Amino acid sequence: MKYIVAIIQPHKLDEVMKALEEAEVNLLTVSNVLGRGRQKGVTEVYRGAREVGSLLKKVKIEIAVNEDFVEPTINAITTAARTGEIGDGKIFITDLAEVIRIRTGERGGLAIG
Amino acid sequence: MNSGDTAWVLICTALVFLMTVPGLALFYGGLVRRKNVLSILMQCFIIMCVILLQWVLFGYSLAFGPDTGAGIIGGLDWAGLRHVGGPVNADYAATIPHSAFMIFQAMFAVITPALIIGAFAERMKFSSFLVFTVLWATLVYDPLAHWVWGTGGWLRKLGALDFAGGIVVHTSSGISALVMCLLLGRRIGYQNAPFRPHNLPFTVTGGALLWFGWFGFNAGSALAANELAANAFVTTAVATAAAGLTWALIEWQQHGAPTVLGTTTGVVAGLVAVTPACGFVNPMNAIFIGILAALVCYLAVAVVKAKLGYDDALDAFGVHGVGGLWGTLATGLFAETAVNGAGADGLFFGNLHQFLVQVGLVIIVPLFAGVMTWFLFKFVDALMGMRAEKRAEIIGLDLTQQSEAAYTVIE
Numbered sequence: 001m002k003y004i005v006a007i008i009q010p011h012k013l014d015e016v017m018k019a020l021e022e023a024e025v026n027l028l029t030v031s032n033v034l035g036r037g038r039q040k041g042v043t044e045v046y047r048g049a050r051e052v053g054s055l056l057k058k059v060k061i062e063i064a065v066n067e068d069f070v071e072p073t074i075n076a077i078t079t080a081a082r083t084g085e086i087g088d089g090k091i092f093i094t095d096l097a098e099v100i101r102i103r104t105g106e107r108g109g110l111a112i113g
Numbered sequence: 114m115n116s117g118d119t120a121w122v123l124i125c126t127a128l129v130f131l132m133t134v135p136g137l138a139l140f141y142g143g144l145v146r147r148k149n150v151l152s153i154l155m156q157c158f159i160i161m162c163v164i165l166l167q168w169v170l171f172g173y174s175l176a177f178g179p180d181t182g183a184g185i186i187g188g189l190d191w192a193g194l195r196h197v198g199g200p201v202n203a204d205y206a207a208t209i210p211h212s213a214f215m216i217f218q219a220m221f222a223v224i225t226p227a228l229i230i231g232a233f234a235e236r237m238k239f240s241s242f243l244v245f246t247v248l249w250a251t252l253v254y255d256p257l258a259h260w261v262w263g264t265g266g267w268l269r270k271l272g273a274l275d276f277a278g279g280i281v282v283h284t285s286s287g288i289s290a291l292v293m294c295l296l297l298g299r300r301i302g303y304q305n306a307p308f309r310p311h312n313l314p315f316t317v318t319g320g321a322l323l324w325f326g327w328f329g330f331n332a333g334s335a336l337a338a339n340e341l342a343a344n345a346f347v348t349t350a351v352a353t354a355a356a357g358l359t360w361a362l363i364e365w366q367q368h369g370a371p372t373v374l375g376t377t378t379g380v381v382a383g384l385v386a387v388t389p390a391c392g393f394v395n396p397m398n399a400i401f402i403g404i405l406a407a408l409v410c411y412l413a414v415a416v417v418k419a420k421l422g423y424d425d426a427l428d429a430f431g432v433h434g435v436g437g438l439w440g441t442l443a444t445g446l447f448a449e450t451a452v453n454g455a456g457a458d459g460l461f462f463g464n465l466h467q468f469l470v471q472v473g474l475v476i477i478v479p480l481f482a483g484v485m486t487w488f489l490f491k492f493v494d495a496l497m498g499m500r501a502e503k504r505a506e507i508i509g510l511d512l513t514q515q516s517e518a519a520y521t522v523i524e
Contacts, residue, residue: 044309045368047378047428048415051307 019080128329129220136322143315148509180265231429232290279389287434299424320377348399355403356383385436445471
């Protein structure tokens with residue numbers, strides 16, 4: 001089992017969700033986050049006071065999948081989220097030790113989908 | 114007695130009420146961090162409650178009551194609104210009930226200390242703020258209003274011109290704001306971490322309500338529904354428009370983008386500057402006053418403050434102090450009797466004397482307001498401590514002074 005965390009451009013969320021659905025990955029958690037990468041954020045100005053390096057709005061997607069779904073998930077996200085411009089985001093993948101469905105108490109691969 | 118005039122002044126009174134709550138409350142509330150927004154709203158609301166009562170109990174009598182002899186302060190003859198009721202008082206407004214004039218002026222007494230909130234925002238202890246505000250209204254605002262507007266007031270006798278409160282309201286509060294922020298010190302983390310306004314749509318809504326209410330503030334100061342009120346309305350509209358546009362253009366040139374916060378700030382700067390002049394100058398000169406208001410206030414807020422490093426958190430001095438000083442001087446330049454026969458001609462209409470009177474005003478009033486504020490700060494600070502505790506400031510004033518939170522993360 002893997003835990004996939006993707007940081008993407010906010011306006012790409014709908015396309016990514018559609019691509020994931022086509023790959024039969026339906027379960028995900030989404031949150032609004034702030035961040036910056038190599039583009040070093042943006043500059044904001046408040047009453048003449050400049051603030052360089054402000055954080056940009058991003059969307060974080062978290063998905064837990066069984067091994068068979070790892071590559072389809074990565075493909076779906078990269079294809080749908082890519083604009084080719086700087087700031088498209090990243091995908092992080094870690095091993096997942098355990099999953100438990102609260103309602104039934106099922107564990108592991110059974111609980112994940 | 115004139116029912117049209119009475120209706121006009123009562124409506125204007127409600128418009129000026131709107132300037133403090135929710136106008137100023139939202140304008141300032143949007144500019145602070147989210148952990149302090151309620152403290153600002155609370156300070157504005159409680160000032161409305163406290164000063165309205167202070168005004169009818171004794172404030173109005175000190176400011177506008179029969180002079181005690183030297184032109185310094187009114188007596189207590191009108192305390193508790195004795196002799197202040199339905200019949201007109203011809204010294205102040207010959208066509209409306211005396212009580213209508215009194216309550217119109219009450220709204221000015223309320224908003225003036227509320228403007229100072231901008232300087233000490235995000236770090237003041239609530240209890241000390243309350244005590245300071247009552248003392249300031251009584252010992253700074255009431256005497257100043259008497260000097261400039263009260264029958265027998267010494268600056269009024271000298272011929273000082275302040276149509277709607279450029280010096281009495283805005284300069285006095287702006288200078289006091291500067292003294293407060295110097296004595297109180299900077300907010301924790303100022304100049305290290307960026308302090309972003311937490312809700313600019315609040316600020317823009319507040320700024321728009323200020324502009325709307327200001328038509329009552331300025332045009333209502335004619336105290337009658339007449340030509341003078343119409344002139345004040347027009348000059349208020351165009352000076353403000355010019356100032357908002359100018360600020361946006363300055364930012365566009367300086368930073369590559371015109372910001373909505375800058376435009377809103379320019380609007381308020383224009384409103385402040387035209388306040389003393391609106392009933393004495395013509396609309397074309399009002400446009401000029403507005404353009405220059407944006408220039409000088411921009412310099413104060415974006416250049417001087419950054420250089421000197423004082424933490425005028427929401428720019429109460431930079432906008433109200435500086436704008437009020439410029440407007441008071443501009444009145445001495447552009448006033449003309451062709452607009453208002455009861456006024457005077459300014460320097461550009463051949464009357465150097467009036468300009469010198471206005472110069473005197475911008476020296477005397479800041480001196481008085483500044484020294485008194487310094488004294489009141491030291492007094493309240495020694496009595497109960499002005500500044501919120503470090504921990505309270507870091508957690509936020511909403512939770513530590515008001516025991517509530519504006520926004521919840523969890524349902």
